[in-house]
Amino acid sequence: PIEVEFSHGALRVQGVLRVLPLEIGKRLRVFVSPISFHPRAPYAPISQPPPFAAALADDLGHLYKTVGWDHDTSALNAELIDEAAFISDLERIEQDRRAMLLSQLGRADFDLLLWVSTATDRVAHLFYRLTDPQHPRYDAALARRYGDAILHEYQRMDATVQAVLERLRTTDTLLIVSDHGFHGYSRGLHVNQWLRRHGYLALQDAASSSRRELLADVDWSKTRAYAVGTGQIYFNVRGRERDGIVAPSELKTVSEQIRGQLLALQDSERGEAVVVRNVYLAGDVFRGRRSSDAPDLQIAFAEGYRTSWETILGGVPEALFADNDKKWSGDHAASDAADTPGIVLSNRPLDKPDPHIVDIAPTAHAVFKRSAPEYYAGKPLFSVEP
Numbered sequence: 001p002i003e004v005e006f007s008h009g010a011l012r013v014q015g016v017l018r019v020l021p022l023e024i025g026k027r028l029r030v031f032v033s034p035i036s037f038h039p040r041a042p043y044a045p046i047s048q049p050p051p052f053a054a055a056l057a058d059d060l061g062h063l064y065k066t067v068g069w070d071h072d073t074s075a076l077n078a079e080l081i082d083e084a085a086f087i088s089d090l091e092r093i094e095q096d097r098r099a100m101l102l103s104q105l106g107r108a109d110f111d112l113l114l115w116v117s118t119a120t121d122r123v124a125h126l127f128y129r130l131t132d133p134q135h136p137r138y139d140a141a142l143a144r145r146y147g148d149a150i151l152h153e154y155q156r157m158d159a160t161v162q163a164v165l166e167r168l169r170t171t172d173t174l175l176i177v178s179d180h181g182f183h184g185y186s187r188g189l190h191v192n193q194w195l196r197r198h199g200y201l202a203l204q205d206a207a208s209s210s211r212r213e214l215l216a217d218v219d220w221s222k223t224r225a226y227a228v229g230t231g232q233i234y235f236n237v238r239g240r241e242r243d244g245i246v247a248p249s250e251l252k253t254v255s256e257q258i259r260g261q262l263l264a265l266q267d268s269e270r271g272e273a274v275v276v277r278n279v280y281l282a283g284d285v286f287r288g289r290r291s292s293d294a295p296d297l298q299i300a301f302a303e304g305y306r307t308s309w310e311t312i313l314g315g316v317p318e319a320l321f322a323d324n325d326k327k328w329s330g331d332h333a334a335s336d337a338a339d340t341p342g343i344v345l346s347n348r349p350l351d352k353p354d355p356h357i358v359d360i361a362p363t364a365h366a367v368f369k370r371s372a373p374e375y376y377a378g379k380p381l382f383s384v385e386p
Contacts, residue, residue, distance in 0.1 A: 001063040003038065014038035016063045020085055031081050033089075036066040059103045064096045071122040077328045083146050086126070094119050094153075098160055105167050111368070117160075120153045124182045128330025135186050136323040161345075168347070173367050175381075178342035179357050183301075185324050185331040187267065188308030189275060191227035191299070192316040198261060200225040200254075201316070209318035217316070221245065224254060225296075228314045230307050231334030232295035233258065255281050255297060262299060267321060277302045277336045289375065300336030307334050348382045355381050 001016045015035040023029040037046050039053040046066055047053035057063055070093055076086045094117065101115045127150055129135040130143040161176060168174060193209065195201035202222035203210055210217035215226055220236060220243035227233050235251060238244035246254060259279040266272040278300040286294035299307070308315075308322050332340050344355045352359065358378035365372040366380035 003063070004035065013043045014041045016065070018089075020081065022081070031075060031085070033065075033072060033075075034067050036064075036070075039063060039066055042066070056100055056103075060096060060099055065093060069118075071118065073122050073126060073328070076126055077326055079327070083127075083142060083149075087146065087149065090119055090123065094156060098163075101160070102163060102167070105164065112364070117157065120150070120157060120178075123153045124150050124330040126327050126329065128182065128184050129327065132184050132186070132329075135184065135329055136325050137327055137329055165347070172347075174345075174347040175360065175363065176343070176345040177357065177360055180332040180335075180337075180342050181340040182330050182332050183335045183340060184304050185306045185329055186304045187270065188306055188311070188322045188324055189265075189301070190308045190315070190317050190320055190322065191231075191233065191311045192314065193318070193320055194262075194265070195225050195227060195233070195258075196316060197320070198258075200258065203316060210316040213310075213313040213315050215314040215316075225258065226314070227307070227311055229295070229312060230331075231299040231301065233297040233299065235296045237296075251296065258297060267305075269321065273304075274302045275305050276300065278338070287377065299334055300338070301334050302336075306331050344381070346381065350381045351383060352379065352381050 001018055004015050004017060006013045006015065014037075016038050017035045018033040020031040020033075021028075022031055037043055039046070039057045040063075042050075042053060047056075053066065071090055072081060072086060075081045076083065097115075097117055097119075104110070104113060104115075127146055129137040130139065130147045131150065132138060133140075133143075164174065192201055192215075196203065196208070200223070202219040203217050204219045207217065215228070218226060220241075222245075223236050224246050225233055225235050234241075235246045235254065236244050237246050237248060237251070239248070259281065262276045262279050265275045267275050276299055280298040280300060282291070282294050282296050282298075285298065301307075306324075308317070309324075309326070310317050310322075342357065344350070344360075356378060358376070359381050360378070362372040362376050362378045363381045366382075366384045369384065372380075
């Protein structure tokens, strides 16, 4: 890592970065990683207690990335770096994370230790294409070299779990949790274009498409529904949106209508393939104190499909579908939760045959013999002796 310092008057900020040479010759090109706060001198607190970040660097014997999303997925997806550079960086990050975990596990001054690894997620997002010869970005040569990258990360996790198990006491509780599985993403649906063609969204001057993002050319006086994000559809509700035209009393009817039409959607360019596996209505799935912020509809796509890249930012391209030509080729954000489960592994027998992620926090309360807040939706996964 390279240490850098920025100054403005009396203000000085230290950071850490890495530089990767991309081209050396008549011209020089380098890739500079996102700048991390310096773990020994962060501009703002990044750990609690504050000295903990520096202590981790001392234990490792070197500096480490502190950015929240530390794998350079955007760089590989934008093809600024190649697979070899990404894998090399990923290896370095995961070696550091494992060393941090094992060093902290050797201490006796904690009651709860949380450790997070995102490597299995990041590598699946970017290397899923190399497991599917039908993906638009499948590359046989790269597949021979990196086709087992996802498998390798799961094998690494297996080894880390084994190392943790060897250090546990007989009274310790171990929970291993992932919040989702994965699917391939080969084809994108331009959801706003679909809404336009079905009369739910209108563009200014009766245009058939727009090259601008963020719904910039939408005619809100004639628009009942619009899409942003991965699978989210919102209604232009009177009294909620600034220019809302849909009466609250109409929401149920419009929801069911759009749901039925999306479930019937087929991709004629792909042998009439089913595109949407399910469409969830807000009132059926989103609960809790922030449910009012939820989308009105959540599309759950079939295998291989997702909202298009343009849809995420509120675009309305001319076509209805687009092949995914990016290296970001695996996804989960708009897949059906019913067939995209995560895992729960425990060194205690589970009492619940169908564990859910909302059960993890109540389980932690139970282990520490504390009452869980009433608003928690889940239940403990196992009973704890008094």
